[in-house]
Amino acid sequence: MWLGVHAARALRRRRAATVSVGLAAVAALGWLAGPGAVTAALLDVGWGVVLIIAQEIVAHVLNALGWRFAFARKHAAGLRFPELVRLRVAGDAVNYLTPSATIAGEIARAAMLRGRCAADVAAASIVVAKTAQTLAQGFVIGAGVVALGARLSPGRPAISVLIGSAVAIAGTVLLLMSTHRGRSLAARAWPWLAAIGRRLGEFVRCHPGRAALSTLMFALAYAWGAFEAYWICRFLHLPVTISTALAIEVLSITVDGMLFGVPAKLGTQEGGKMAVFAALGLPVSLGLAFGVVRHVRELTWAAVGVYLSSAALRSRPAGPGRAGLAAPSAS
Numbered sequence: 001m002w003l004g005v006h007a008a009r010a011l012r013r014r015r016a017a018t019v020s021v022g023l024a025a026v027a028a029l030g031w032l033a034g035p036g037a038v039t040a041a042l043l044d045v046g047w048g049v050v051l052i053i054a055q056e057i058v059a060h061v062l063n064a065l066g067w068r069f070a071f072a073r074k075h076a077a078g079l080r081f082p083e084l085v086r087l088r089v090a091g092d093a094v095n096y097l098t099p100s101a102t103i104a105g106e107i108a109r110a111a112m113l114r115g116r117c118a119a120d121v122a123a124a125s126i127v128v129a130k131t132a133q134t135l136a137q138g139f140v141i142g143a144g145v146v147a148l149g150a151r152l153s154p155g156r157p158a159i160s161v162l163i164g165s166a167v168a169i170a171g172t173v174l175l176l177m178s179t180h181r182g183r184s185l186a187a188r189a190w191p192w193l194a195a196i197g198r199r200l201g202e203f204v205r206c207h208p209g210r211a212a213l214s215t216l217m218f219a220l221a222y223a224w225g226a227f228e229a230y231w232i233c234r235f236l237h238l239p240v241t242i243s244t245a246l247a248i249e250v251l252s253i254t255v256d257g258m259l260f261g262v263p264a265k266l267g268t269q270e271g272g273k274m275a276v277f278a279a280l281g282l283p284v285s286l287g288l289a290f291g292v293v294r295h296v297r298e299l300t301w302a303a304v305g306v307y308l309s310s311a312a313l314r315s316r317p318a319g320p321g322r323a324g325l326a327a328p329s330a331s
Contacts, residue, residue: 041236041237041285041286041289042289042292042293044235044236044237045232045235045236045289045293048235049235049293049296049297051231052228052231052232052235052293052294052296052297053296053297053300053301055227055228055231056228056297056301058224059221059224059225059228060085060088060089060092060301061085062217062218062220062221062224063088063092063133063217063218063221064081064084064085064087064088065213065217066129066132066133066136066214066215066216066217066218066221067084067088067125067129067214068081068084069132069210069211069213069214069217070124070125070126070128070129070132070203070210070211070214071117071121071125071210072121072203072206072207072210073207073210075117075121075125078116078117079116079117083116086308086312087109087112087113087308087312088109089301089304089305089308090108090109090112090305090306090308090309090312091105091106091108091109091112091305091309092105092301092302092305093105093301093302093303093304093305093306093308093309094108094305094309096298096302096305097302097306106126106130108309109122109126110122110123110126112309112312113125123199124199124203127199127200128199128200128203128211128214129214129218131200132211132214132215132218133218135215135218136215136216136217136218136219136221136222137218137222137253139215139219140219140222140223140249140250140253141250141253141254143246143250144246144247144249144250144251144253145250222249222253223246225249225252225253226242226245226246226248226249227245228249228294228297229245229246229248229249229252229290230242230245232290232293232294233245233248233286233290235293236286236289236290236293238282238283238286240282244280244282247280248276248277248280248290251276251279251280252272252273252276255268255272255275255276256268256269256272269291269294269295269298270288270291270292270295271291272291273287273288273290273291273294274287274288274291275287277290
């Protein structure tokens with residue numbers, strides 16, 4: 001018990017330290033960008049931040065549709081769509097607030113589905129939806145690379161960021177897999193991954209249309225992020241083209257993916273947007289203001305998601321089995 005209390009205290013200290021470092025980083029970035037320019041830009045947004053927060057419901061609805069299509073038709077018919085929207089928001093909040101590489105939210109969603117559908121059905125839907133979402137992200141990033149290529153020459157920093165990111169990620173994976181620890185980790189994970197692969201393959205064979213629609217909905221949700229970027233820039237009195245807004249969003253996704261270990265994107269949201277705006281030749285001070293506005297939107301929806309998560313777990317009906325991803329079956 002003493003060890004448990006000690007671990008809890010250590011966790012609280014780490015969280016407090018992370019928050020302190022993140023806030024200090026935001027303050028330092030504000031000083032570097034010019035506090036006057038950043039403050040003026042944020043004042044230009046004004047009450048527009050309410051509309052920016054509200055528009056995110058479109059992305060949540062599209063993501064929920066992507067998840068709904070990850071169920072077989074007979075299983076989807078037994079689930080209310082508003083409930084799927086609530087669980088998507090709740091799971092996204094868990095992903096946002098924990099450094100889990102977006103895994104914790106999927107486990108939370110499976111847990112919150114307990115009693116609403118069979119455990120294996122819930123687990124299968126999580127696997128299919130996560131795969132479709134990853135594939136959709138790849139499609140959107142590919143479209144963004146095309147937009148960047150049309151806007152910039154290969155020597156410009158934004159292209160260098162994309163190429164450098166891809167090389168860094170690939171190098172890290174290869175280095176991990178070349179070590180003994182990496183080989184043993186892959187060996188332990190292989191049966192679980194193989195079971196997931198069989199379940200995913202079975203769904204695609206039996207429901208190819210629903211798998212395609214799931215991927216399309218997630219792709220539209222990612223594309224909506226470019227619309228949000230366009231809208232925020234307009235509120236900041238920075239008129240940009242659609243291709244530039246898409247470039248901002250693609251580079252933002254890249255930076256966020258590299259820094260997923262920072263909970264709530266403390267400091268990385270603002271710093272990342274400054275780097276993205278600098279790479280695209282846009283005012284760095286507006287990049288920081290852009291990051292602050294988006295952070296406000298994310299934190300607001302994270303708070304909503306935490307409330308919905310606790311409410312869903314309290315109200316879930318008793319089910320015969322326990323939903324989860326720990327031991328996927330081959331069926």
